[in-house]
Amino acid sequence: MSASLPCLGYGLGLRSTYYQQILEQSPAVDWFEVVSENFMVQGGKALYYLDAIAERYPVVMHGVSLSIGGPHALDPAYLNQLKLLAERVRPAWISDHLCWSRGNAHQLHDLLPLPYTEESLYYVAERVRQVQDVLQRPLVLENVSSYVRSADDDFSEWQFLEALSRLSGCELLLDVNNVYVSARNHGFDPWTFIQGLPANKVRQLHLAGHSDYGDYVIDTHDHPVSDSVWALYERTLEYLGPVATLLERDDHLPPFEELLGELQKARELGDSVLARRLKCA
């Protein structure tokens, strides 16, 4: 089994703390992922640095507010701003999450899980097609971590992602940490999840840290990647082959060098897996 989409290499989530160092040091990062909403502003520091960094590195846009499964009409103002930002940045691709983040009347600002039912599947697939029509490119959707799930599910999460990709043409962002977190919380086998995805639709991987409370795990993005997630990542790469990998960190931001060191670990691990894979081929 092998992923067939072009691979950007090893990237970092762009955070304002590191703007200046990135411009001054031109670190060995293959690409940066930006949170789209942080740059939906009219001027100032964020856009200045985004333009400067996008001149030097490939950039991918990663949104948190599309609310593809939300109980509301898709927001044309949001889509318009997303499109304008894409015209400015020329991202390699645009991603968001398989979730809902806006309720009937209010923004909930969280990546809330969807029931994996037939009703949700056809509802979300139609909305993905609408977004893709606006953006004129495949949307890339990420699996979220979750702490409850619907009792009325018709599908597992991975079956839902596979079917959604088939129905809508969307691609997938496989967050290895989220798989681990949800697997621990809900008691499923993370490897069954990953093997259940259509490998040729996986555009990107996410790596991040979490907080382990023993009885449950929370996706906090404030720790280094755990050993368990590294192991799952290694196995994922053995299965998928080369896929763009992104290291996320949103809180307790360490010195930039520390983050670069963690990215280097991903690179070395990835290189050795891919070399091994090549030998066996």
Place this chain on the structure above:
Amino acid sequence: MRLIDWQLAFESYLLGEQSAACPALSAHLIGGPTLDVNTGLAIYHNAYQARLLEVLRGDYPVIWHWLGDVEFEQLAAAYIRQSPSVHFSLRWLGESFEPFIRQHLVPEQSAALAELAALEWAFTLAFDAPECKPLTLQDMAILSPQDWPTLRVCPSAAVQWLECAYNSIALWRSVKDESGFPGSAALKAPHVVVIWRSELVCHYRSVESGEARALKGMFQEDWDFAELCSDLAVSYGEGAPLQAVTWLKQWIHDGWLKRRES
């Protein structure tokens, strides 16, 4: 349970004050081997409150410093309950904090706090205001003599204007400098503070009353340069044009002005 009913019940739970879910929602949820539904739901409930509180702390660090953790959290929670977020970007969550404070607290408590909220929000607005090309001294150098009397200007996009009756600037400065917090006090006389962004950095300047009157005339009453000079003539006599040009030069230097086409 239909998708929309499931989501509306979830939304109602997140926006509510209690972290215990209604049975109708809980009955349609599953936890995990060691994560029960109520704990799982509480993770979402806590995250919602914590995320929004963190944004308000970031937007209003001086009010947070002034009130302390507990009081700020109570005020923020009341605000979030009354004005749940309606914009997809958390950037706009704190937009109505100042009017909320005026309405939520009695005037004796609210006046200084609301003014401080307005000041902190003005910095937020200046920080990411649209780029615009302000009037420059070079533009003025090539202005023909006959265009001077009818010259009209308006504030450039990143300029914010605030009339202060309290020592809000001193409070803001003390938190920025991490120096001793002076405590709130009414000023002997109100003054105007202009907040703006130059390149990527926000600045502020207190403007004395004569200059504030001149700016207000140009910005809000659509005076042209001749009207500005006429107004200044009352105080400055023959020196009015010189004073007008001096201020104009300073405002242009600070990047406050855009030419208003008549």
